[in-house]
Amino acid sequence: MRKLVGRTLIGMAATVLAAALLAPAAVASPIGDAEAAMMAAWEKAGGDSSPLGARKGDVYPAGDGFALDFDGGKMFYTTDTGAKFLYGPILDKYDTLGGPPASDLGFPTINEVPGLAGPDSRVATFSASDKPVIFWTPDHGAFVVRGALNAAWDKLGSSGGVLGAPIGDETYDGEVTAQKFSGGEISWNRKTKEFTTNPAALADQLKGLQVAIDPTAAINMAWRAAGGAAGPLGAKQGGSYPIGGDGIAQNFASGKVFFSPATGANALESDILAKYESLGGPVGSDLGFPTANESDGGIAPSSRIATFSAADKPVIFWTSNHGAFVVRGSMKAAWDKLRGPTGKLGAPVDDQAVNGDVVSQQFTGGKVAWNRAKNSFTTDPSNLAPLLSGLQVSGQNQPSTAAMPSHAKKFALHWWWLLVAAAALALVALSALVAWGWRRRRRSRGDTAAYEPPVEGGWGHDDVDAATEHFALDDLYPADQQPPPDAGPAARVSWGRAAGAAADLDEDVQHGGEAPPESEEGPGHFEGPGADDEDPDAVDTDSIPAVSAAALSEAGYVDVPDEDVYPEADYAESDYTDTDYTDTDYAQAPDAAVSEAVAAGAEPRTGRHAAVDADDASEPASGPAGRPTIHLPLDDPYQVPDGYPIKASARFGLYYTPGSELYHDTLAEIWLSSEEVAQANGFLKAD
Template structure:
């Protein structure tokens, strides 16, 4: 019995060992393929098979030169006599010699727009020629002969070349790469040339009779091919666009965009693919880009024709807008009646020159300033007026594109004037409303201080004495006076505090200083100013200088009956009255979001003298300089004028600066 048990144990042990071994072998067989099935392993296997088919080490490729490496969306491997490139879609294909050099010079599989080879390099139909085709959507081919070298033929021109017999046909082999001139692509061959207009989608040829054979060719239009062509026309990776950033993205229903390090390309089936860069791109996107009211660009950014430098891009909106850029005035939109008239008068190279700022609306009249004058158009009458006036006669009967379209001022542009009053008010972005919080706090503190000041005067009787002494020294009570110009509400507030801007007008808080005394007028009622400096002139001497001291020194009238302590109604922006320069309360210390063309938000660096600011907004009389602020500045053009400079007296200011230094600090350029 003991021996039988021992034998059974041995048999069972051997059986168990056999089962374990079989299981391990089965597991290795089952798991080994999945462990080896990686993209790199697949590429290695396919490349090795292609190499061995081509003769291995004894073939034209020779021995391996390193292992398989990632290349773009696939893989490659180097050999002594060339390379093999692989993707699962294209397979593994051999490229050698001059064709390989051309392929890699254009960026190869990773950085060119050719894609991966779809056939092994082989002989062409022409004698002593070689060629290889590639996987890009526009079916490119690199064709080589000893006389012409390696040339790329692709897209519409490749379709036309094939239709005319290819390298064995009348045109022969390509002698140059494609060239781009605006919307026209042209390529020369040993027997002639082919041109294709991407907008009209028409072929022209040399000899011209060959074009008759190309009418039936249907050239496909896809976003990727069009974007690649636009990038090549702009210089490719070495041009202003630079390296590609990210993948293509959808815009609207059928538009496509592609970002690059130096700009963007926008595509739609109607407009094709077009390049926009730099400040033109920044301006375009600030008004909504391709989804805004300008639409898609209809041509790539091009030279604007002005020396030393200018750029222009047209857009697809019905009123034929363009964005025109110069170093002096930045990127400016010209559209509709303004663009039609400007082009009629010679555009940027005509008498008017470059645009200085976006158009502005004054009721039914549209106006735009240019370097050499201005154009105005009345929507109601359809008539133009110009400065110089002699240009007006050339615009009689001019058709205005998009004249029936509703006006749609671009967001952030200067075309936001009040159509009823003609006053220029600018839209504040919603986040400036946060400035109301500290402003309300400051107003509350001032109100408390005024009330406490009144109580102190009532207790000790100092207020009356102070008021009497003040008038003995020749000061008059500041009061609001109705100006002789501008539009006013009939019930405009009459106290100094009530004449201050409404809370809704001022986005942040700062200091307050008083303007010049109303009594300093000449016999005509105007302010007596120095024509050269714009400063107020007075025989009062030190008294006038003392009057213009900071607001903290002026204080308020200590007479309780003379102080307006009634709460000031918070008015909307459109309700607030304009300021009269003699009694204007100047608010400073905030940065309004003016439409500023190429300039950033205004900086307000405080001067060394406390109580005075580096700038003040132009209100009331915009031609006469407030005391201490002789520099005129215009936010739309980005220019400033100093006393004595050409155009100073005739220029309407939007901002006054204390000095040229402060104007330049805020990005303005001297007009002369």
């Protein structure tokens, strides 16, 4: 019995001890901590006499934190921000935007306080990553300033600076966010990260201002640009989640916002979102991420368009009459050239089809087909094809062509090509002529000039050996052309050197021609230039008989004076080793040789005793040429060459003036100086 009573007492004591130890933990619940913190802040602000007034009700959850109502305002609490209160117009603005659960402002980070615009202004800051504030003045009301606009506003002095207080919420126009203030306006482009201002001079103070926008802030901005909770996307559902390699997505009641570092955050709504996700979305399709918020398509009664990041620039276009279809690649290029959905083709009525090398797509206004192998377009109706001439298709190195009916001015194309061909042939002919003249001049300059040895001299035995070392004289000459044994020495002949006769003689010996008669000094003893002085163009391969003195006199050769008739060249003194040439009688050349020498008078003179014509090598300058009327495209085919404003398509015989609607979208094949030149060359003006 004692044991039983003892065990009972011990159990009761343990229960009491456990309850005592666990009681503090029960009291330290999140809602209890929130209540304690908010009541402490209320007491500090003045309790019942504070702007909040008396307490109303209990603490309740609000988003990721808690809230407590008072007669004149509210207290909000999170572990990160602590207990902060709002009241009056700023609290009304906060609640209108959805408060902690539905807005993207976060929780207040300070108690509402007077602003810099004066004691009557009020301001409160919030915990969202783009640092939003709600600023109120009695003259204008309460408005949110956040993100890049808030950074610029702060840089310019906030409400106490030149811009003053906000007089409206931010507005969106494509990539540009803008907000008006009492002293001006700020705009910011989310793609270029550049600011513009009114007054414009304020923008200089914002150059280099860096604005960090994280994925959450970017998603919230895209949602607000689409209309926020009251817009087509509706209220936010859950938190963001990763998608694809580096993407993030956020669900809303009637759409989604997709984010990637390369594209930023962009919203898609119901019908286009359904088409996108049916193709696989950013993960399963090859469209990539959206690059802009879905927007109006420009066609009544209802149309929408969204652009995507793939290299061929795809879009999804939706109309209430036909539905949503993808337009991309060559079809997108042709569609854009024809002014998209509001142009001649209209809206797509189906996705593109592929048949071999041909890609085609049907639109409300016709059909476009593109042959990948030929890089050419055809259209239905066919009159659209010329408008696609020169169109660049992504992935193709050359501008596209366009198949079209025969043109009345088809011959103009052939004539233009004939002009180019004629110019090319003339250039080739001129180049050949210049090259021939250059080679002739080099050859004439290369000839070595010197005087013959005197007639009394003779070639040494070494020289004859060099010329006939492989042949006996009996082998070189037939028996009927050899002198009789008792014949005396033949008369010696002095050969003129101007035409290289000595070289000819040596050449004749090597090719089986008649050998010269023996000199006094023995058979085969000759004097004259060596084989190195041979001029291949002057070689005569016919056999010639030995020339006697009588034959020379009959031919009219006369002796020339020993005095050289060439003027002495004016050379500066220098260390120069002269070749041992001895003067000799100069034989008068025959008429043919004289004529040749006269004709060669225009060529430069060479040799030690010849005055060099220093200016001979210079070509006469050509006169000024007329300015061409045709210009080929520059490295940038869309850049207009100076003085050639007219674009022309030789393929279709059309030309485009700067005032033409298609001028800036047409790739010029050639540029012309005026319309008159275009018409003179057979081109027709494009409609």
